[in-house]
Amino acid sequence: MAGDGRLTGKVALITGAARGQGRSHAVALARQGASIAAVDIAAQIESVPYPMATPEDLEETVRLVEEAGGRCLPIVADVRDILAMDSAVKQTLSELGRIDIALANAGVLHIAGSGESLVESAVRWNDAVGVMLTGVYNTIRVVQQPLIDQGTGGSIVITSSTAGLSGMHDGSGGIAAYCASKHGVVGLMRGYAKILGRHNIRVNSVHPMGVATPMVVNEEFQKYHADHADVLEISPRLLPMTLLEPGDVSAAILWLVSDDARAVTGIALPVDCGVTCP
Numbered sequence: 001m002a003g004d005g006r007l008t009g010k011v012a013l014i015t016g017a018a019r020g021q022g023r024s025h026a027v028a029l030a031r032q033g034a035s036i037a038a039v040d041i042a043a044q045i046e047s048v049p050y051p052m053a054t055p056e057d058l059e060e061t062v063r064l065v066e067e068a069g070g071r072c073l074p075i076v077a078d079v080r081d082i083l084a085m086d087s088a089v090k091q092t093l094s095e096l097g098r099i100d101i102a103l104a105n106a107g108v109l110h111i112a113g114s115g116e117s118l119v120e121s122a123v124r125w126n127d128a129v130g131v132m133l134t135g136v137y138n139t140i141r142v143v144q145q146p147l148i149d150q151g152t153g154g155s156i157v158i159t160s161s162t163a164g165l166s167g168m169h170d171g172s173g174g175i176a177a178y179c180a181s182k183h184g185v186v187g188l189m190r191g192y193a194k195i196l197g198r199h200n201i202r203v204n205s206v207h208p209m210g211v212a213t214p215m216v217v218n219e220e221f222q223k224y225h226a227d228h229a230d231v232l233e234i235s236p237r238l239l240p241m242t243l244l245e246p247g248d249v250s251a252a253i254l255w256l257v258s259d260d261a262r263a264v265t266g267i268a269l270p271v272d273c274g275v276t277c278p
């Protein structure tokens with residue numbers, strides 16, 4: 001989308017920004033004039049079966065944001081660590097001056113299938129819930145006070161999934177945790193929409209179907225998909241698309257964080273070709 005400066009002067013903190021959808025959101029918001037705090041673990045979590053982002057990926061996000069005309073502050077932090085996230089917020093405030101927008105986007109997908117041990121189930125469950133439920137809570141917990149103190153409102157968007165609106169399960173700890181976390185953040189979103197609304201801080205979630213990012217465009221996922229299509233296909237798509245592009249989700253988020261959506265809070269917005277249409 002061409003830039004029209006609708007986010008000029010705003011600062012967005014984005015988790016999981018080293019690649020994939022987080023990077024796409026960073027570039028899309030920068031194109032509209034925002035400065036970006038790009039937060040990512042930029043390291044492997046041992047239980048995750050595909051390569052996660054690297055420091056080089058985070059550097060590439062910085063390059064692309066700058067190319068789009070924005071400032072970009074890269075921050076290596078694990079969303080599971082509330083003190084590291086608090087430091088990320090403090091660094092953002094000190095170097096970029098403010099925070100207006102927070103995108104809680106970081107995620108992992110423990111595709112495993114059958115045959116995992118009890119201990120493997122527990123490790124995958126804990127790691128996935130840690131990133132996608134606790135990590136979202138931590139992100140909101142550390143940004144809420146600066147947003148309130150600024151007194152100029154704000155917008156928080158959580159990236160959930162179609163798996164946060166409809167059951168997706170194969171019995172493994174990681175997929176159970178993915179589905180439970182993505183549902184769980186809807187509760188967080190609704191609760192925070194209620195408590196932050198009086199400060200003109202809006203809180204919403206987006207629910208994409210499959211998106212062409214390294215989370216699913218990898219060998220492990222292709223193997224899993226071949227054996228478990230029934231788990232992943234919640235119901236037929238109403239539109240003729242197989243996978244979304246990250247920019248499809250960025251466009252929805254750009255609308256949610258802009259003044260065009262100034263009256264919108266507490267919604268769970270599917271970006272899913274109608275997959276979750278009842």
Ligand SMILES: NC(=O)c1ccc[n+]([C@@H]2O[C@H](COP(=O)([O-])OP(=O)(O)OC[C@H]3O[C@@H](n4cnc5c(N)ncnc54)[C@H](O)[C@@H]3O)[C@@H](O)[C@H]2O)c1
Nearest residue numbers: 016020021040041053078079105106107161210211213215
């Ligand atoms: N790709 C899909 O099909 C799809 C569909 C629906 C929802 N989602 C969700 O979209 C979000 C973005 O995923 P993506 O598709 O861009 O995948 P991705 O793997 O390309 O990007 C995820 C990013 O999150 C980072 N991350 C993971 N754990 C972290 C942690 N503990 N702390 C900080 N950063 C961490 C990774 O390093 C990576 O850069 C995730 O929440 C995911 O669950 C993805």
